[in-house]
Amino acid sequence: MTKLVKGKQNKEVLIEREPIDIESFKKMIRQMGLKVTKQRVHILEAMSEGRAHITAQELFEKLNKKHPEIGFATVYRFLKNMTEHSLVTEVRMGGFPARYELTPNQHHDHLNCTRCGKIVEFENESIEELQLAVAKKFKFKLTGHVLELYGECEQCTNKE
Amino acid sequence: MTKLVKGKQNKEVLIEREPIDIESFKKMIRQMGLKVTKQRVHILEAMSEGRAHITAQELFEKLNKKHPEIGFATVYRFLKNMTEHSLVTEVRMGGFPARYELTPNQHHDHLNCTRCGKIVEFENESIEELQLAVAKKFKFKLTGHVLELYGECEQCTNKE
DNA sequence: ATGTCAATGAAAATCATTATCATTTAAACT
DNA sequence: AGTTTAAATGATAATGATTTTCATTGACAT
Ligand SMILES: [Mn+2]
Ligand SMILES: [Mn+2]
Ligand SMILES: [Zn+2]
Ligand SMILES: [Zn+2]
Numbered sequence: 001m002t003k004l005v006k007g008k009q010n011k012e013v014l015i016e017r018e019p020i021d022i023e024s025f026k027k028m029i030r031q032m033g034l035k036v037t038k039q040r041v042h043i044l045e046a047m048s049e050g051r052a053h054i055t056a057q058e059l060f061e062k063l064n065k066k067h068p069e070i071g072f073a074t075v076y077r078f079l080k081n082m083t084e085h086s087l088v089t090e091v092r093m094g095g096f097p098a099r100y101e102l103t104p105n106q107h108h109d110h111l112n113c114t115r116c117g118k119i120v121e122f123e124n125e126s127i128e129e130l131q132l133a134v135a136k137k138f139k140f141k142l143t144g145h146v147l148e149l150y151g152e153c154e155q156c157t158n159k160e
Numbered sequence: 161m162t163k164l165v166k167g168k169q170n171k172e173v174l175i176e177r178e179p180i181d182i183e184s185f186k187k188m189i190r191q192m193g194l195k196v197t198k199q200r201v202h203i204l205e206a207m208s209e210g211r212a213h214i215t216a217q218e219l220f221e222k223l224n225k226k227h228p229e230i231g232f233a234t235v236y237r238f239l240k241n242m243t244e245h246s247l248v249t250e251v252r253m254g255g256f257p258a259r260y261e262l263t264p265n266q267h268h269d270h271l272n273c274t275r276c277g278k279i280v281e282f283e284n285e286s287i288e289e290l291q292l293a294v295a296k297k298f299k300f301k302l303t304g305h306v307l308e309l310y311g312e313c314e315q316c317t318n319k320e
Numbered sequence: 321a322t323g324t325c326a327a328t329g330a331a332a333a334t335c336a337t338t339a340t341c342a343t344t345t346a347a348a349c350t
Numbered sequence: 351a352g353t354t355t356a357a358a359t360g361a362t363a364a365t366g367a368t369t370t371t372c373a374t375t376g377a378c379a380t
Contacts, residue, residue, distance in 0.1 A: 013298070035346050035357060056337080071360035076337065095252065095368090097336060111298055120298050127294075130287050131309055138173070138271055138280050140311035147307050149291055151300035195326060195377050216368080231329035236368060255337090257367060 010117035012052055017104050020048050032085045039070050043078050044102075053091055053099040053110075053119050093148055113153035120153075170277035172212055177264050180208050192245045199230050203238050204262075213251055213259040213270075213279050253308055273313035280313075 025044040026036045034040070046063050047054065054062075056079055060072040079100050082088035091099045093112055107128075111120040127147065135142035185204040186196045194200070206223050207214065214222075216239055220232040239260050242248035251259045253272055267288075271280040287307065295302035 037346070037358065039359075069360085073338085073361080074359060077358085080338090092252065092255065095258070098255070111295060111300055113300065114303065120300070122294055122298070124290055124294055127287055127290050130284055130290070131307075134282055134284055134287075135271060135309055135311055138282070139314040140271055140273065140280070140309070141317055142309060142311040143274065144310040145308065146310075147291075148305065149295055149300070149302060150304040150306075151295055151302040154299040157301055197327065197377075199328075229329085233330080233369080234328060237327085240369090 010113075010119070012118065013120040014052055015104060015106050015108050015121045015123070017052070017102070020044075020102075028087055032081060032087070034081065039067075039074050040078055042067050042070060043075060047088070047100070047102050052101045052121075054101070055097045055099055057097065059100070091148075092146070093150075109147040109149070111149040111151065113156055114150050115152055115156035118153050118155075170273075170279070172278070173280040174212055175264060175266055175268050175281045175283065177212070177262070180204075180262075188247055192241060192247070194241065199227075199234050200238055202227050202230060203235060207248070207260070207262050212261045212281075214261070215257045215259050217257065219260070251308075252306070254310075269307040269309070271309040271311065273316055274310050275312055275316035278313050278315075 022041060022045070025041050025048075028044065029036050029040050042063060043059070046059060050062070051058075056072070056076050059079070060070075060075045063070050063075065079088060079090075083090050083100070086103055088100050089103045091101065091110060093099070093110070106123060108121045108123045109127075111122055112118070131145055132142055182201060182205070185201050185208075188204065189196050189200050202223060203219070206219060210222070211218075216232070216236050219239070220230075220235045223230050223235065239248060239250075243250050243260070246263055248260050249263045251261065251270060253259070253270070266283060268281045268283040269287075271282055272278070291305055292302055
């Protein structure tokens with residue numbers, strides 16, 4: 001069953017992202033070997049505007065306003081498609097529902113405020129290198145990693 | 161409903177862990193402000209022997225053999241208690257069920273083989289320091305982090 | 321030994337996500 | 351432009367992990 005609950009819209013500190021037009025969206029869909037449907041284009045539009053890290057539920061609710069004809073199964077399905085094709089990155093924080101973002105050119109990890117939900121994107125080349133060194137030490141072929149930092153942001157620390 | 165399915169028992173490369181006796185288990189339970197029950201002692205016993213990183217289901221099934229009177233609600237409940245008291249550490253890999261381990265003295269992160277499920281524990285002081293630096297840069301008070309490396313272990317790479 | 325309140329276990333509920341399936345539709349082909 | 355057909359959709363049911371409920375049991379302070 002589908003809830004329609006408002007999630008608080010918290011701040012994000014994002015790395016640069018270039019805007020994308022409808023034609024590019026269609027191209028992206030074709031590149032995945034999928035048919036171009038209005039639902040898929042609308043999903044990509046919705047993801048490219050507003051909050052970068054969005055849950056499937058939030059995305060469905062956002063879409064539901066302008067395009068009530070889109071079912072949430074389609075949202076989940078297409079998010080999965082895009083994740084498999086690395087067009088979208090799935091971010092899991094703790095045991096919470098997965099959040100999704102259009103994969104930017106630049107790799108990054110996340111710093112999360114456990115009080116207000118603020119998300120900061122960062123990249124640290126030294127950490128990346130050290131990760132490779134660790135994998136090498138144990139003779140692993142490194143294919144991916146998850147680095148999530150948790151803490152309290154400045155505003156939350158001050159306002160208490 | 162409760163399944164009784166065998167999960168494959170994969171290798172682990174663990175940091176040192178000192179064995180714990182029943183009296184210590186009881187002490188741990190009392191320190192959490194909880195009553196000492198046989199169920200809780202049995203859960204701690206089961207966790208201290210065998211695979212270090214175990215799911216709630218696996219733990220329940222393991223216990224079920226010797227102590228069929230223990231319900232899985234109790235297993236979940238006590239794991240949650242212990243996690244909140246940092247006696248147990250919850251490890252989440254991808255979208256898979258959470259795994260639990262008795263928190264060792266030494267902090268560590270994990271390197272996982274995505275083929276065979278092998279888990280290697282490691283600690284890297286330089287990465288820890290760099291994480292602090294990142295948090296500081298964004299004026300966050302760092303309270304925790306998740307670092308999981310994914311890859312293919314040597315054996316899996318060879319046997320393909 | 322007794323009383324009290326926490327703990328337990330069976331079962332139902334919840335939450336996120338995935339699968340099913342009848343219907344619609346994109347797009348390849350006349 | 352009309353026909354064909356497999357892919358896509360959306361309503362709904364199903365799933366899997368975890369949590370909650372609630373009647374009963376048990377730990378432990380007195
Ligand atoms: Mn991001
Ligand atoms: Mn570990
Ligand atoms: Zn904050
Ligand atoms: Zn392996």
